[in-house]
Amino acid sequence: MKENGAKERILNAAGELFYEQGYLATGINQIIEEAGIAKASLYQHFPSKDALLTAYLHRTRLHNHELRTQFLNKLAPGKDKLMGLYEYRLQHMQSNHFKGCAFIRIAYELPGLSDEAMAQIRTHSQTIRTFITEQLLVIRKNFPENELEEMADMLLNLYEGAGLQGYILKSPKPMEDTKKVVARLLDTL
């Protein structure tokens, strides 16, 4: 991430503020102040605040994916790697003070989200689900198709449910408990 360049500074400032405060609560004025540029410069690079949101979601998706993949690549495929997903989320929740998933935050804040923005959110969710499915196939190579899908959905629901409970309670406990349950569940396969 090169620190110079107006566009980069805008994206960095907007990204932090959108995640910290939410999209609607963040004003253009606050973004340009944080980025240290003039208002007209922002509109030179982005035609509207909405376009800035779409860019934020795209950028965050790629960034989060890279960080997560870096963490998971250190683990052996199969159970270790799959458990790593929950461990990574747990660490992420604690390091960002339980501010929740950036995509879910935006999806719930803005009911009338553009198709383009919604696509970023769905792609993120799909990425997690695909990862789960892949690791399940490593654990049990001859998984019957319907059982595989069912188990993947269940693990995804537990993942998201625990994330939500942790957010509401501002506590790591739901994710910690879920990790244990999932670990035992995987041993029965």
Place this chain on the structure above:
Amino acid sequence: MKENGAKERILNAAGELFYEQGYLATGINQIIEEAGIAKASLYQHFPSKDALLTAYLHRTRLHNHELRTQFLNKLAPGKDKLMGLYEYRLQHMQSNHFKGCAFIRIAYELPGLSDEAMAQIRTHSQTIRTFITEQLLVIRKNFPENELEEMADMLLNLYEGAGLQGYILKSPKPMEDTKKVVARLLDTL
């Protein structure tokens, strides 16, 4: 719900708009127009928009609880009633066009929620969890304490996770699939 009375009309209008559009996207002007009252009349009954939000959450919690309880009271305690929780959420998701849980929406939209507002959201979540625990105890009266808690957490996570996936995909499928999985899970107890 008496239709006359300024306060009632304000709460009805604000409730619908907050849920439909979100809190920040809803302006005071829109609320008073919908309610058919003057701006100063709103501030006669509520000192600030924030106070109106707290009242909205409290009122919605009681209202939702009553509707849900009415539905569940028709079912036999135990597995039937517990499955009714998922069925009710499924019907709710479809009838409101997948606009999501009012409490989770607010919790994600406003990271710096007041303690009073946050308490309403936590109480709602706790109410669902207590209901699940009670029905589990009907299904298996001698449930060991730690296993009971673990199963309740798991069922709550599946409930919330499926709700979230359904919201993202605007589809009943995640909740339908989860219903089936939970039904089979309860048979193993």
Place this chain on the structure above:
DNA sequence: GTCTATATATTGATAGAC
């Protein structure tokens, strides 16, 4: 491409008449 200055609309909230 970046700036200053400005435009227009809307925000949450109040004063004061009735």
Place this chain on the structure above:
DNA sequence: GTCTATCAATATATAGAC
């Protein structure tokens, strides 16, 4: 208690000089 009229602040966005 309900109203009209108005407040200061802020919202997103643009015009035009450099």
